[in-house]
Structures are given as C-alpha cells and as structure tokens.
Amino acid sequence: MTKSFADVKAVAGLDLSVARGECFGLLGPNGAGKTTTIEILEGLTDRDGGEVSVLGLTWEKDADAIRERIGISLQDTQLNDKLSVFETLRLFRSFYRSGREPEALIEQLSLGEKRNARVGKLSGGQRQRLAVACALVGEPEILFLDEPTTGLDPQSRLQLWDLVVAFRSAGGTVLLTTHYMDEAERLCDRVAIVDHGKVIAIGTPRELISSLQGGSVVEFATDPPLPKETLAALPGVSEYRPHGPNWFLLVRALHETVPPLLLAVEAAGAKLVTLSTHQATLEDVFVSLTGRDLRDA
Amino acid sequence: MRKPSSPLYELTLVRVKEFLREPEAVFWTFLFPILLAICLGLAFRDKPADRTPVGVLEGPGSAELAARLSKSPGLTVRTYTEAAGGNALRSGKISLLLLPGPVFKLDPTRPDARLARLEVEDALRGANDRPATKIEEMKEPGARYIDFLIPGILGMNVLMAMWGLGFPIVNARLRNLLKRLSATPMKRWHYLLAQILARLFYLPIEVFAILGFARIAFDITVRGSVLALWALLLTGVFAFSGVGLLIAARTRTIEGLSGLMNLVMLPMWLLSGVFFSYERFPDAALPFIRALPLTALNDGLRAVINGGATLGEVTVSLAILAAWGLVTFVASVKLFVWK
Numbered sequence: 001m002t003k004s005f006a007d008v009k010a011v012a013g014l015d016l017s018v019a020r021g022e023c024f025g026l027l028g029p030n031g032a033g034k035t036t037t038i039e040i041l042e043g044l045t046d047r048d049g050g051e052v053s054v055l056g057l058t059w060e061k062d063a064d065a066i067r068e069r070i071g072i073s074l075q076d077t078q079l080n081d082k083l084s085v086f087e088t089l090r091l092f093r094s095f096y097r098s099g100r101e102p103e104a105l106i107e108q109l110s111l112g113e114k115r116n117a118r119v120g121k122l123s124g125g126q127r128q129r130l131a132v133a134c135a136l137v138g139e140p141e142i143l144f145l146d147e148p149t150t151g152l153d154p155q156s157r158l159q160l161w162d163l164v165v166a167f168r169s170a171g172g173t174v175l176l177t178t179h180y181m182d183e184a185e186r187l188c189d190r191v192a193i194v195d196h197g198k199v200i201a202i203g204t205p206r207e208l209i210s211s212l213q214g215g216s217v218v219e220f221a222t223d224p225p226l227p228k229e230t231l232a233a234l235p236g237v238s239e240y241r242p243h244g245p246n247w248f249l250l251v252r253a254l255h256e257t258v259p260p261l262l263l264a265v266e267a268a269g270a271k272l273v274t275l276s277t278h279q280a281t282l283e284d285v286f287v288s289l290t291g292r293d294l295r296d297a
Numbered sequence: 298m299r300k301p302s303s304p305l306y307e308l309t310l311v312r313v314k315e316f317l318r319e320p321e322a323v324f325w326t327f328l329f330p331i332l333l334a335i336c337l338g339l340a341f342r343d344k345p346a347d348r349t350p351v352g353v354l355e356g357p358g359s360a361e362l363a364a365r366l367s368k369s370p371g372l373t374v375r376t377y378t379e380a381a382g383g384n385a386l387r388s389g390k391i392s393l394l395l396l397p398g399p400v401f402k403l404d405p406t407r408p409d410a411r412l413a414r415l416e417v418e419d420a421l422r423g424a425n426d427r428p429a430t431k432i433e434e435m436k437e438p439g440a441r442y443i444d445f446l447i448p449g450i451l452g453m454n455v456l457m458a459m460w461g462l463g464f465p466i467v468n469a470r471l472r473n474l475l476k477r478l479s480a481t482p483m484k485r486w487h488y489l490l491a492q493i494l495a496r497l498f499y500l501p502i503e504v505f506a507i508l509g510f511a512r513i514a515f516d517i518t519v520r521g522s523v524l525a526l527w528a529l530l531l532t533g534v535f536a537f538s539g540v541g542l543l544i545a546a547r548t549r550t551i552e553g554l555s556g557l558m559n560l561v562m563l564p565m566w567l568l569s570g571v572f573f574s575y576e577r578f579p580d581a582a583l584p585f586i587r588a589l590p591l592t593a594l595n596d597g598l599r600a601v602i603n604g605g606a607t608l609g610e611v612t613v614s615l616a617i618l619a620a621w622g623l624v625t626f627v628a629s630v631k632l633f634v635w636k
Contacts, residue, residue, distance in 0.1 A: 042480055044636065067482040074480075078472040082318040083311060094307040095483040138481070 003036050003047050003197075010036040011047070012197035018190075020141075023164065023174040025188035027181065027282060029292070033197035034177035035075055038146050041175065042072050055141060068097060071135030073128075075146040075177075081120030085111055085130055088119060089137055096138035109133050109163065125156025132163055143167055145176040149183060161187060181282035193286055200289050208285045213238040214250040217284050218257060218277050221246045222270040230264050241291055246274065248287060304483055308491030313498050315465065322461065326499065330454045330507050337446055338514055348373045349413045352382050352391040362395065369420035372413075393417060447511045448598035449571040454503055455533040456565060456591050458496050459541035459558060466492065466545040467554045470634070479635035486630050493538040493626075500534055521601035525608040529601065532618040533594040539625030540590065546632040565591040593617035 003011040011033045018024040026034045039045040041052060043059045043066060052059060054066050079088055089102035106115055109129045114122060122130065128148065135143055145164070149157040164187055168174055178184055184191045185205045193201040193208070201208055209215075214236075231240045231247060236256035240249045251257040254277055265272055287293060316322055353363045353376045366374045377385055382394045386402060393413035394402040401417065403410035469475050478488060511517040519526055544561060548554045568575055568582075569591035578586060586592050597614030600606035 044476060044480055064482055067480065070480075072477075072480050074473055074477055076473055077477045078474065079477075080311070080315060080469075080474065082315045087311060087314065090302070091307045091311050092481065094302055094304040095478075095481040097482075134477075 003033075003040060003045065009197050011040070013050075014194070014197060014199055015050075016192050016199055016202060018173065018175055020173050021168070021171055022189045023168045023176070023187055025184040025191040026175070026177040026194050027179065027184045027191050027286070028177075028194035029179055029286075032194045034179075034194055035146055036197075037194070038144055038175065038177050042070065042144050043067070068138065069140055070142045070144060071138055071140030072144040073131045073135045073146065073148060075150070077131060079119045079127070079130065079134070081118060084116045084118055085122070086115050088130065089133055092134045093137045099138040100136060102137060105133050105137055108166075110159065123156075125152050125159065128152060128156065128160060129163070132160065136163075136167065140172070142173045142175065145174065147177055147179070149178070149180065157183075181286070184282055191282065193282070193289065195286075195290055201285060205282055208282060209280050212250055212280050212285060212288055214252050215280055216251050216254050216277060217280050218249040218251055218254070218261065218275070219243065219246045220249075220261070220275040221273040222265055222268075223273050224270055226265065226268055226270060230268065234260050234264065239288060241288075243287060243291075243293075250280065250284070250288060305487045305491055305494075308483075308488055309494040309498070312465070312491055312495035316461070316495065316499065325457065326454070326461065327503055327506055330450050330503065331510050334447065334450055334507065334510055334514070338443055349393075349409060349416055350375070350391045351393045351395065351413050351417060352377045352385055353395045354379060354382055354397065356397055358397075362399075366395075366417060366420050369416055371416045372420060441515075443511075443515045444517055444603050445574075445599070446572065447507070447515070447517050448602045449595055451504065451507050451530075451602075452533070452569070452591055452595040452598055453566065453571050454507065455500075455530060455594060456537050456562060458534050458537040459544065459562065461496055462492050462538050462541035463545040463548070463554050463558060464551070466542070467548050467551060470549060470636075471551075473636075475635045485633065485635070489542055489626070489629060489633065492542065493535060496534050496538055497531065500530060504530060517602070519602050520605035521610075522607045525601045525606060525611050526598070528608060528615060529594060529597040529611060529618070532615050532622065533590070535622035536590045536594075536618040536625070539622040539629065542629035543625040543632070546629045547634045565589055568592070570595050588617065590618055590621040593621075 003009075014033065014037055016024075026037060028034050036045060040047045041054060043054075043063055055069055057066050059066065083091070085106060086102060089105060093099050093102050103115075106112055109132070111126060111129060111133070114126055119127065119130065132143075132145070132148065135145070143164070148164070149160050152160065161183070164174055164176070174187075176183075176187070188205065190202065190204050191208060192199045201211070203211070226247070228240065231237060231249065234249075234257055236252040238250050238252065240247060242248070249257065249261075258277070262272070283293070349371055350373050351366065353359050353366070353374060355376050355378050359376050363374045363376050366372050375385075375391070377391075377394065382391075382402075385391045386394045386404075391413075392403065392407065392409040395417065396402055399421065401414055403414060405411070466475070469478075479485065508517075508519065540561065541558075544557045545554060548557060566572075568578065568586050569589050571591070575583070575586050575592060587596075593614040597606075597611040597618075600611055600614075
C-alpha cells in the first residue's frame with residue numbers, strides 16, 4: 001500500500017495483515033505514516049497503490065457494508081459541543097442497522113453521571129470515552145483507534161485501556177496506532193513498528209524485544225566521552241551506538257557488563273556523568289532499528 | 298431493544314437543538330428582523346408630508362416675499378444674508394435660495410432642489426394661474442413604503458438561511474466532525490437534507506414574528522393566498538439553503554465562508570428589491586436581476602402580501618426558486634468535501 005501527499009511519501013509500500021480477534025498496534029513516531037495508514041484502512045483516504053481488504057471486502061465495491069461493521073475513533077475529532085452525551089450517541093446509533101443501546105453503552109463507559117451533560121463540558125478523558133462509545137455504538141467487528149490516549153491523564157488512559165481489553169475479549173478485532181510503547185506492550189497481541197511509511201519490524205512485543213540480542217539496556221555518559229573501541233571490548237555488549245549525548249548499550253546481562261564498564265571509565269580517567277539501566281522495551285527496539293527516539297524522531 | 302429512530306430525523310433534530318442552544322443565532326433569526334422593522338417603521342411612520350426648506354436673500358421686499366412663500370404648505374422659509382445663504386445651500390440646510398429678480402439659486406442634480414423650485418414657482422404664481430386639478434389622498438395600506446418593505450424583510454430573512462447552513466457545516470468540517478460522520482454508514486445526502494429540514498422547522502416562528510409585528514404595528518395583512526405565501530417561503534428556504542450548502546461544500550475556513558457569503562448576499566441585498574424597487578436599474582440588467590432567487594422571492598411575496606395574488610399567479614417565482622434549490626442541492630451533494 002502506498003500514499004503520497006505532494007512530494008512526501010507518507011506510506012511507502014506498507015504491507016501487513018491483521019487476524020480477526022487480534023489487537024494489532026501500529027507503533028511509530030509522529031509523521032511515520034500511522035494515521036495515513038489507518039485512514040486508508042477506514043476508507044477515509046484514497047491510496048495511490050496497493051490493495052486493501054477489510055473483513056474480506058474492498059472499499060471500491062462494498063464501502064457501505066464495511067462502514068456498517070467497523071467503528072472508528074479519529075485522532076482529533078471534536079464532537080458537537082452543544083449536544084449532550086446521550087444525544088450524541090443516539091445520533092450515531094441511528095446510522096447503523098444494528099447496534100448497542102446508547103443507555104447501556106453510557107453505563108458501560110462510566111459516563112452515567114454525564115448522560116445529559118453537554119459534550120463541551122466534558123473532560124478530555126470523558127470526551128475520548130465518548131468518542132470510543134460512538135465507535136462502539138454500531139457494534140463493530142473491528143475497532144480502529146488512532147492515538148486513543150494521546151494527551152490523557154494516567155487514570156483516563158487506564159480506563160480507555162480497559163475498554164479496549166473488554167472489546168477484544170468479547171471477540172472484537174482492534175487496530176490502534178500509538179507512539180506510546182507501554183500502550184503497545186500492554187494492549188497489543190502484535191505490533192508493527194512503522195517508520196518513514198514502512199514497517200521496519202513486526203511481531204509480538206515479546207518477539208520484538210527478544211530480537212534485540214540482549215535483554216537489558218545500559219545508557220551512560222562520561223566526561224570526557226569514552227572512545228567506541230573501549231565499548232566494543234566490553235563483555236556481553238551486542239550493540240552500542242550514540243544516543244544523544246549518551247552511549248546506548250544493548251547487553252546480554254547487566255552483571256556481566258556493568259562492573260567492567262565502571263573499571264573502564266576509571267581506567268580512562270573519565271568521570272561518570274549519568275548511568276541508567278533498564279529491561280529492554282519496544283522503545284529500545286525502535287532506537288536500535290533507527291538510532292532515534294520514538295518521541296523525537 | 299427499542300427500534301432506533303431514522304437517521305434523517307435524528308440529524309434534523311440535532312441541528313434544531315444545536316441552533317436553539319446558540320443564542321446569537323436565535324437573535325439574528327427572530328429578533329433582528331423585528332428590530333429592523335421597528336427602526337424602519339419609526340423612520341417612515343405616518344406624518345405630515347415633509348416641508349422643503351428654502352431661503353430668501355435679505356434685502357428690500359424680502360420680508361414680504363418670505364411671508365408669501367410661507368403660506369405654501371410645502372415650504373419652510375428663512376431669510377439669509379448673502380454669505381449665510383450660500384453656506385446653508387452648500388451644506389444642504391436649504392434646497393433653494395431665492396435671489397432678487399426672482400433668481401433661483403440651486404443645485405440642479407439634487408431632487409429636493411427641483412421639488413423646491415416647483416413649490417416656490419407654484420407659491421409665487423397667483424391662485425388663478427394654477428391648472429384646475431384636484432388631489433385625492435391615498436392612505437390605505439398597500440401603498441406605503443413600509444408595505445413595500447415588510448415583504449422585502451421577510452425575503453431577506455429567508456436569504457439568511459444561507460448563513461444558518463453554511464456556518465455550522467464549515468465549523469463541523471474544521472472540527473473533523475464531517476470526517477467522522479462520513480466514516481459511518483450515514484447516507485451523505487441525509488446530512489445535507491437534514492440541514493435544510495432543520496431550517497424549515499423554525500421558519501414558521503420567524504414568519505409569524507415578522508408578519509405579526511407588521512400587522513400590529515402597521516396594519517399590514519396578507520391580502521393574497523396564504524397557501525401561496527407558504528409555498529413561496531418553503532421554496533425560498535430550499536433555494537437559499539441550496540446556495541448556502543454549495544458555498545460551504547468545499548470551504549475550509551470561517552473567513553473564506555464569510556467572504557463567499559458576502560459576495561453572494563450583498564449583490565442580492567442591493568439588486569433584488571429589498572429596500573427599493575429594482576426597476577430603477579438599467580433595463581439591460583433586469584432579466585439578470587429577475588433571475589436571482591431573492592428577486593423571485595421578493596416579487597412573489599409582494600404579489601401575495603400586497604397584491605393579493607393566488608398560488609397560480611406566483612408560479613414563475615416558485616419555478617425560479619425551485620430551480621435554484623434543485624441545481625444547488627444536487628451540485629452540493631456532488632461537490633461536498635467531508636474532510
């Protein structure tokens with residue numbers, strides 16, 4: 001699948017398939033082509049090339065049938081401020097041949113107290129839950145969520161995650177985009193890491209992390225910086241690269257690498273400025289693949 | 298489970314609610330036309346015919362002359378020195394300055410100056426020199442300026458439907474709401490039609506407000522067929538909603554929308570006979586002016602309200618309005634951008 005805007009290739013030959021009942025995440029930095037990809041799948045953006053099939057149907061032939069069976073939440077939709085929560089849901093419900101009772105959905109999404117509140121008066125988390133409720137009201141088979149928790153407070157994020165988990169355990173398929181690795185690790189059965197409009201890695205979060213040839217990450221900086229020959233000579237280091245002002249080391253085991261590293265710093269007569277270690281995450285997979293952070297890429 | 302209501306009904310209902318929850322929109326639709334009619338009604342209320350102010354240059358016999366002119370019911374007279382008289386004439390305080398001779402000093406391009414000349418000539422002439430004509434005064438409703446104005450205001454209010462449609466649509470596009478709706482199985486023409494139906498919903502309120510006020514304040518009644526009146530108003534709303542939809546079909550900013558709306562509305566305000574008759578424009582322009590939807594609506598409304606026309610007598614207006622509505626609605630459905 002490809003898509004260009006003017007001379008920018010937003011999606012440059014992206015190929016993936018999502019199985020029914022799966023929660024699939026597109027993980028990548030801003031501008032990686034996630035939104036373009038998901039909007040092509042939602043039938044909102046025309047692609048330039050390639051093929052798209054949703055529920056075995058195509059947008060060219062069966063657009064109406066697909067729309068009946070998917071629910072979406074766009075990255076940035078402001079629903080009508082002048083309407084109440086209930087009025088909004090009843091409106092969306094009327095578009096679908098079959099679907100959920102708005103009242104029940106309001107209860108399930110803990111919006112009961114806000115049933116008659118105007119959308120304009122809701123908090124960010126409540127609005128986002130309402131947006132998801134609008135996606136669920138048609139009882140979709142696939143739920144498309146574009147950056148569902150961006151800008152939400154931690155509690156609202158958890159509430160939204162619960163919704164996704166509940167939908168998925170009822171047999172639904174979810175496709176979401178995110179630039180939060182913890183969200184992808186927590187929710188997704190499989191993840192595709194997207195950069196510059198291409199899938200650069202795909203698999204379960206566990207697979208992707210174990211593909212790193214090392215379970216831990218050491219980040220440190222010294223004054224003056226250590227030469228890379230010193231790093232290459234350390235035991236258990238499978239990868240090293242500069243990461244901002246720091247060195248980023250992917251290591252097999254911390255106990256194997258950290259003590260020799262400290263000795264090497266001392267031997268070089270350098271001063272340790274920072275040192276941190278953590279279990280490898282999807283973020284590290286992205287850094288390892290691209291040399292950049294998810295956030296600032 | 299209850300059967301869900303029809304999407305067209307829901308979309309219309311939602312739009313009506315949205316409108317009623319917008320105090321500014323309510324003001325412009327219901328109160329503004331009445332305030333306008335009150336202002337104009339005050340300006341054009343029944344009062345003795347205006348007297349034309351004229352001046353007489355001070356000098357021998359000027360007092361006599363002034364006294365003679367003052368007897369004329371159409372004139373108010375003051376005497377001036379030469380300098381003061383010149384100033385008064387220039388600034389429009391008087392329409393004519395009478396110099397000895399008699400010489401009339403006036404600006405021939407000003408209509409009030411010509412009127413002043415006729416009045417002064419008439420006053421200077423003896424009673425026996427006047428042609429034997431009689432004047433029959435006309436006072437009944439139907440011929441006053443306010444009679445002309447009220448149908449025009451009603452037409453103008455229907456024209457405002459364009460705003461009422463265009464603004465929320467562009468707003469919804471800006472908020473990505475149109476995009477969100479287009480991702481549902483909602484029929485797209487349902488959305489567009491609902492905007493028009495919602496506008497029809499509050500049409501009766503504004504019509505009763507304006508016509509009720511006209512009746513109480515100016516004793517203006519609908520002389521023709523009420524059926525014809527509603528047919529005109531409904532097709533009028535349809536026509537202007539269509540134009541509004543078309544203007545909003547691809548517009549992405551409120552500024553762009555305002556520009557386009559004004560571009561379309563202002564010429565009609567001027568050309569279509571809201572405040573004065575369009576017959577004053579050059580003959581060559583009349584076919585074009587008559588093809589405008591607001592002209593058709595105003596002509597039709599005047600024919601029914603003032604002229605007592607029946608449904609059969611306003612079919613041309615109805616046809617012009619229906620054509621505008623149909624063409625613009627179909628074009629809007631085709632051209633409408635949802636993102």
